Amino acid sequence: xxxxxxxxxxxxxxxxxxxxxxxxxxxxxxxxxxxxxxxxxxxxxxxxxxxxxxxxxxxxxxxxxxxxxxxxxxxxxxxxxxxxxxxxxxxxxxxxxxxxxxxxxxxxxxxxxxxxxxxxxxxxxxxxxxxxxxxxxxxxxxxxxxxxxxxxxxxxxxxxxxxxxxxxxxxxxxxxxxxxxxxxxxxxxxxxxxxxxxxxxxxxxxxxxxxxxxxxxxxxxxxxxxxxxxxxxxxxx
Amino acid sequence: xxxxxxxxxxxxxxxxxxxxxxxxxxxxxxxxxxxxxxxxxxxxxxxxxxxxxxxxxxxxxxxxxxxxxxxxxxxxxxxxxxxxxxxxxxxxxxxxxxxxxxxxxxxxxxxxxxxxxxxxxxxxxxxxxxxxxxxxxxxxxxxxxxxxxxxxxxxxxxxxxxxxxxxxxxxxxxxxxxxxxxxxxxxxxxxxxxxxxxxxxxxxxxxxxxxxxxxxxxxxxxxxxxxxxxxxxxxxxxxxxxxxxxxxxxxxxxxxxxxxxxxxxxxxxxxxxxxxxxxxxxxxxxxxxxxxxxxxxxxxxxxxxxxxxxxxxxxxxxxxxxxxxxxxxxxxxxxxxxxxxxxxxxxxxxxxxxxxxxxxxxxxxxxxxxxxxxxxxxxxxxxxxxxxxxxxx
Numbered sequence: 001x002x003x004x005x006x007x008x009x010x011x012x013x014x015x016x017x018x019x020x021x022x023x024x025x026x027x028x029x030x031x032x033x034x035x036x037x038x039x040x041x042x043x044x045x046x047x048x049x050x051x052x053x054x055x056x057x058x059x060x061x062x063x064x065x066x067x068x069x070x071x072x073x074x075x076x077x078x079x080x081x082x083x084x085x086x087x088x089x090x091x092x093x094x095x096x097x098x099x100x101x102x103x104x105x106x107x108x109x110x111x112x113x114x115x116x117x118x119x120x121x122x123x124x125x126x127x128x129x130x131x132x133x134x135x136x137x138x139x140x141x142x143x144x145x146x147x148x149x150x151x152x153x154x155x156x157x158x159x160x161x162x163x164x165x166x167x168x169x170x171x172x173x174x175x176x177x178x179x180x181x182x183x184x185x186x187x188x189x190x191x192x193x194x195x196x197x198x199x200x201x202x203x204x205x206x207x208x209x210x211x212x213x214x215x216x217x218x219x220x221x222x223x224x225x226x227x228x229x230x231x232x233x234x235x236x237x
Numbered sequence: 238x239x240x241x242x243x244x245x246x247x248x249x250x251x252x253x254x255x256x257x258x259x260x261x262x263x264x265x266x267x268x269x270x271x272x273x274x275x276x277x278x279x280x281x282x283x284x285x286x287x288x289x290x291x292x293x294x295x296x297x298x299x300x301x302x303x304x305x306x307x308x309x310x311x312x313x314x315x316x317x318x319x320x321x322x323x324x325x326x327x328x329x330x331x332x333x334x335x336x337x338x339x340x341x342x343x344x345x346x347x348x349x350x351x352x353x354x355x356x357x358x359x360x361x362x363x364x365x366x367x368x369x370x371x372x373x374x375x376x377x378x379x380x381x382x383x384x385x386x387x388x389x390x391x392x393x394x395x396x397x398x399x400x401x402x403x404x405x406x407x408x409x410x411x412x413x414x415x416x417x418x419x420x421x422x423x424x425x426x427x428x429x430x431x432x433x434x435x436x437x438x439x440x441x442x443x444x445x446x447x448x449x450x451x452x453x454x455x456x457x458x459x460x461x462x463x464x465x466x467x468x469x470x471x472x473x474x475x476x477x478x479x480x481x482x483x484x485x486x487x488x489x490x491x492x493x494x495x496x497x498x499x500x501x502x503x504x505x506x507x508x509x510x511x512x513x514x515x516x517x518x519x520x521x522x523x524x525x526x527x528x529x530x531x532x533x534x535x536x537x538x539x540x541x542x543x544x545x546x547x548x549x550x551x552x553x554x555x556x557x558x559x560x561x562x563x564x565x566x567x568x569x570x571x572x573x574x575x576x577x578x579x580x581x582x583x584x585x586x587x588x589x590x591x592x593x594x595x596x597x598x599x600x601x602x603x604x605x606x607x608x609x610x611x612x613x614x615x616x617x618x619x620x621x622x623x624x625x626x627x628x629x630x
Contacts (some may be wrong), residue, residue, distance in 0.1 A: 094331045182330065209348060218348065226327035226343040227309065228261045230361065230383055232371040 091217035113219035240377035246284030257381035262309035271568030297323035299375025319389035322574035328387035339571035411437025418494030435498035491537030500546025
């Protein structure tokens with residue numbers, strides 16, 4: 001993942017060189033995670049294995065893999081590479097563009113459909129504070145800023161330095177069927193911070209990241225179209 | 238409350254489970270006054286339906302009295318007498334708006350499971366596996382009905398439960414199967430399977446203007462009912478060669494439309510049927526499509542094969558070449574219940590049909606385990622079992 005702001009990169013670099021014992025512990029942890037992930041023979045398992053691979057690299061080399069050829073403090077260059085985790089999903093909503101856009105742009109609405117979010121607080125000036133809770137109950141917090149917004153078209157954001165996670169993403173809104181429906185397309189990139197690879201995946205993306213985004217989008221569609229998220233039991237799936 | 242629960246292949250039990258509660262704003266809770274065992278419940282009973290779990294409440298044909306409504310449900314009132322469609326639909330997505338209610342986008346909480354298997358998910362269903370939502374079914378004293386402001390159909394007191402209960406599935410299912418045949422005056426329609434859906438398909442084909450309906454089965458009681466009540470020409474495939482008989486009856490042309498009201502557990506006496514049984518028994522195939530193969534083989538050129546019978550997986554030796562060579566139209570899928578229920582209620586009210594003609598067994602919920610077995614074995618001339626939860630022996 002490439003959205004390494006300069007301060008996040010510094011954090012990673014400064015943590016990057018441990019002593020031999022720490023390095024072997026890192027290798028052992030990564031190997032176990034990769035083996036367990038592969039043994040699951042499932043997509044989430046493979047994601048875990050994939051997520052642990054940079055950890056193994058760090059254990060062997062003492063450094064995190066270099067994620068981009070460009071300068072590390074250049075977010076745009078960092079975003080352009082092939083490494084890291086990129087998730088993209090799209091969903092069609094049977095509602096006009098402005099309604100869908102307005103619902104999404106009101107960040108306080110997000111926990112309604114991103115069920116792992118506790119709160120999203122709009123801090124003004126395009127900045128927001130996010131709190132997520134995972135199955136283990138651990139809280140992950142980060143601040144984000146809008147880096148691109150065209151009303152009724154696109155919202156782009158990235159996390160700010162000193163966040164628990166490093167992420168950037170965008171959501172595009174496209175009217176179709178003579179404006180009767182709206183296509184919502186999400187692209188999300190993220191990098192687990194040093195030492196938190198597994199916990200972040202387990203906390204925020206309790207399952208396959210693509211599937212999580214897909215369920216989020218499905219919830220948006222269900223709320224806007226049907227007025228409620230369907231459930232067969234008290235919990236929302 | 239008392240509920241009929243799945244415990245494994247051929248293991249159905251009456252359990253005591255918690256009463257359902259309102260979970261969503263558009264919900265309603267219905268006190269079930271009548272519920273039936275569907276032929277497709279037998280696919281669950283036989284272990285053919287994946288993602289069933291121990292303790293799942295069965296049943297998707299039910300009706301009753303509304304006892305509670307959610308805060309956003311402005312359509313139903315406590316005390317309303319309703320029939321509940323077996324498909325759950327939100328009423329506002331693209332598919333609902335286009336009258337493809339059984340393909341609703343928003344009613345299956347486990348849509349991802351069906352997406353893994355089929356690419357996309359249909360609507361949620363009552364009591365029909367977790368892949369279809371994991372909704373507790375209606376073979377119980379109470380049932381929670383999601384999106385109850387668009388699904389349940391209010392029925393007049395002038396009609397009995399037995400007259401309207403089958404609006405919950407099999408009458409609309411048989412009717413849509415016939416409507417899918419695009420029947421023109423003078424047409425001949427052949428129907429494989431004279432179970433409840435087949436019987437309603439036969440009746441519906443006549444209602445829609447078929448000149449002749451040919452009923453195919455091997456059980457005398459079912460063929461008799463199709464012939465007497467349904468005015469159909471009966472063919473027993475244990476006695477006659479079906480393709481030859483159909484050619485004879487249609488002057489060598491073949492039926493204009495063929496309906497497969499059998500589905501994935503088809504039984505047959507020809508070589509391919511034994512091949513299917515052998516393969517399915519070794520888990521090399523999931524479905525046994527003997528009736529469907531024969532329907533495709535017998536249908537006239539340019540005709541329609543309509544499939545209300547349920548299929549779940551992969552078909553072996555599917556004669557697509559014959560379907561292509563003859564330019565057939567194949568129509569299938571779960572019934573778009575919400576579209577058909579009001580117009581079929583009108584037909585019942587006008588006296589054009591009394592759906593209660595198929596009922597052979599009237600029992601209590603406690604009898605469910607025995608009745609699943611009886612129905613599956615087609616013992617005791619069993620055609621349709623209706624259970625009345627409020628009653629006792």
